[in-house]
């Protein structure tokens with residue numbers, strides 16, 4: 011089943027836990043496994059880096075889809091990583107670097123284990139800072155420090171970031187470039203196809219309810235965001 015593509019599908023996950031929690035965007039391990047198998051069978055999961063290169067050429071890979079995680083919680087290692095490794099699906103985890111090694115979050119050792127297995131990492135700021143609301147020097151510091159902290163763990167350059175809560179302004183974009191990043195994700199759903207701003211990449215949050223091939227195809231096509239816009243505001 012192939013639906014028209016409204017925007018390159020970049021999917022966002024947060025936690026993957028044995029049982030999905032109602033409030034935060036958590037997906038249960040069973041559903042995550044199901045979603046990954048569908049993506050593996052009917053889509054073409056590509057790495058974030060491949061996606062950035064493709065976008066620069068304005069040529070999205072056929073059935074291409076990108077899997078991203080925000081925050082860097084420990085379940086990404088214990089529950090999501092085994093599935094990704096088994097299904098051989100590339101993914102990038104955007105980590106709150108100030109939280110590394112604190113309860114509930116990834117440790118440096120877990121990050122290295124996943125790096126060795128091909129998982130990519132990006133920054134999600136130092137302390138999950140909502141960048142538009144902090145002073146510009148503080149935002150620049152958060153962007154720089156988190157990149158450096160992650161580079162020290164990974165022993166390789168960190169080029170990508172996802173803005174906490176998607177928050178960015180023209181000034182934040184400039185600071186992000188100045189801090190050495192090559193692309194940045196927001197949390198907004200996508201709507202327009204091309205050209206794509208590499209410093210404001212829109213993403214689609216995946217929920218527990220996405221269990222069928224049709225639901226996943228609709229989600230990846232960006233149809234949901236159009237539907238949402240057409241609905242009267244309430």
Ligand SMILES: [Zn+2]
Pocket residue numbers: 080081134138174175
């Ligand atoms: Zn976050």
